[in-house]
Amino acid sequence: MAGEKNVGLVLLDFWVSPFGQRCRIALAEKGLPYEYVEENIMAVKSDRLLRSNPVYKHIPVLLHDGRTITESLIILQHLDQVFPDTRPLLPADPYERAHARFWADYVDKKVYGSGSKMYTEPQMQTNIEMVDILKTLERELGEKEFFGGEHGFGFVDVALIPFTAWFESFDRYSFKKKSFDRYWGVKVAEVAPKLVSWAARCQERESVSNSLYSPEKVYDFAGMMRKDFGIE
Amino acid sequence: MSEPTVKLIGCFASPFVHRAEVALRLKGVPYELIEEDLSNKSDLLLKHNPVHQKVPVLIHGDRPAICESLVIVEYVDEVFDGPPLLPSEPLVRAAARFWASFVDKQFRESWIAMWADGEAQVASAREAKANLTLIEGQLPEGKRFFGGDSVGYLDIVFGGIAHWMEMFEEITGVPLLAEEEHPALCRWAREYTADEIVRQCLPDRDRLLAALTPKRDTFVSIAKAMATQK
Numbered sequence: 001m002a003g004e005k006n007v008g009l010v011l012l013d014f015w016v017s018p019f020g021q022r023c024r025i026a027l028a029e030k031g032l033p034y035e036y037v038e039e040n041i042m043a044v045k046s047d048r049l050l051r052s053n054p055v056y057k058h059i060p061v062l063l064h065d066g067r068t069i070t071e072s073l074i075i076l077q078h079l080d081q082v083f084p085d086t087r088p089l090l091p092a093d094p095y096e097r098a099h100a101r102f103w104a105d106y107v108d109k110k111v112y113g114s115g116s117k118m119y120t121e122p123q124m125q126t127n128i129e130m131v132d133i134l135k136t137l138e139r140e141l142g143e144k145e146f147f148g149g150e151h152g153f154g155f156v157d158v159a160l161i162p163f164t165a166w167f168e169s170f171d172r173y174s175f176k177k178k179s180f181d182r183y184w185g186v187k188v189a190e191v192a193p194k195l196v197s198w199a200a201r202c203q204e205r206e207s208v209s210n211s212l213y214s215p216e217k218v219y220d221f222a223g224m225m226r227k228d229f230g231i232e
Numbered sequence: 233m234s235e236p237t238v239k240l241i242g243c244f245a246s247p248f249v250h251r252a253e254v255a256l257r258l259k260g261v262p263y264e265l266i267e268e269d270l271s272n273k274s275d276l277l278l279k280h281n282p283v284h285q286k287v288p289v290l291i292h293g294d295r296p297a298i299c300e301s302l303v304i305v306e307y308v309d310e311v312f313d314g315p316p317l318l319p320s321e322p323l324v325r326a327a328a329r330f331w332a333s334f335v336d337k338q339f340r341e342s343w344i345a346m347w348a349d350g351e352a353q354v355a356s357a358r359e360a361k362a363n364l365t366l367i368e369g370q371l372p373e374g375k376r377f378f379g380g381d382s383v384g385y386l387d388i389v390f391g392g393i394a395h396w397m398e399m400f401e402e403i404t405g406v407p408l409l410a411e412e413e414h415p416a417l418c419r420w421a422r423e424y425t426a427d428e429i430v431r432q433c434l435p436d437r438d439r440l441l442a443a444l445t446p447k448r449d450t451f452v453s454i455a456k457a458m459a460t461q462k
Binding site: 055064067069070071074075077078081082094095097098099101102105106136 | 283292295296298299300302303304306307310311322323325326329330333334366
């Protein structure tokens with residue numbers, strides 16, 4: 001990054017956080033240099049994090065010349081607005097932008113919402129919800145190369161791709177009915193094959209492959225979190 | 233060539249629909265309001281919002297519908313002329329979006345505080361009041377509205393606090409927004425609900441009370457379910 005202008009961007013983050021990864025991917029797509037700061041949120045939170053995000057005390061936090069912006073989707077939109085000469089994540093047309101915002105919001109509410117229940121409430125109902133969510137996303141993607149459609153890899157792709165590393169954990173941790181020798185998992189490849197192909201296409205982008213961790217690593221982390229929650 | 237029509241599927245008792253209506257009215261956009269009975273969802277709603285099956289739903293011309301109140305407000309701001317709703321300065325805009333997201337996330341605490349009972353209610357009431365204090369802190373010094381001298385994005389987003397909270401408190405007897413604890417926010421609520429454009433799409437107080445009061449049991453069971461999911 002020698003010779004590049006320091007635009008004063010600092011990202012407070014946590015390695016496996018899908019929300020943090022959204023920001024890393026966005027910054028890489030835009031070719032923006034920044035300082036990455038690993039916050040060990042599983043231990044004691046740093047003063048800087050607590051000062052920067054007093055309301056939620058969580059990452060990611062973007063510091064831009066010392067001023068804070070929090071919440072990953074807000075950070076992404078902020079980057080689009082203040083760096084208009086970089087690759088935009090949201091399309092220009094207001095209707096397409098609304099469409100993108102709707103689906104990114106869907107990822108937040110549903111994928112994250114239902115996905116995190118995998119660790120706290122592993123039940124048949126959670127599986128059913130997740131299958132429904134995956135099928136909805138599959139329908140929305142349709143035959144498009146990316147959720148961004150004509151715009152290409154964009155806002156919704158960035159919003160969703162970090163969660164794909166958790167798909168394997170969904171399957172392996174999802175509710176397993178032990179009776180009758182039947183296994184009711186959430187096999188993403190069967191439920192949403194287009195989504196799996198889309199994820200592979202995203203992984204071909206350096207911004208994504210440099211930001212995400214292997215499903216194995218995520219699975220190990222998820223296992224650790226489940227112990228913390230007292231599930232196993 | 234005439235402008236494409238704007239239709240809004242809504243229901244009069246919804247603070248989320250109110251957001252969409254205020255945004256349209258502030259921009260001077262004529263629209264047709266289609267009243268939805270949420271206990272018996274119409275084909276129109278299911279067709280235009282298959283994902284969430286909720287209101288508000290904005291139909292602009294012949295393009296597929298736009299759903300989710302905050303998404304609608306930003307769309308209305310971007311596509312129609314008229315006074316800007318969102319702040320233009322990037323950091324102020326990011327902060328506005330943050331507080332909008334905050335109020336919707338904290339909706340759960342307020343709901344439990346109003347409708348549940350026992351320890352969950354007490355804890356949620358404490359948190360809900362603290363949240364109101366945080367929101368109150370966003371009022372610009374010496375200004376009537378979160379948007380400054382006129383109604384803006386955050387005023388629209390917080391409209392539910394201004395009008396609905398009082399209704400719920402009257403039904404439940406649980407005071408969350410009180411003059412002694414949140415004097416500036418109470419003053420803002422009066423300013424907001426008195427604004428001549430906002431007033432046009434605020435549900436009539438008595439009619440709203442009459443619609444909400446019989447739903448008490450439903451609201452209580454929703455609150456109890458939320459409390460157990462913590």
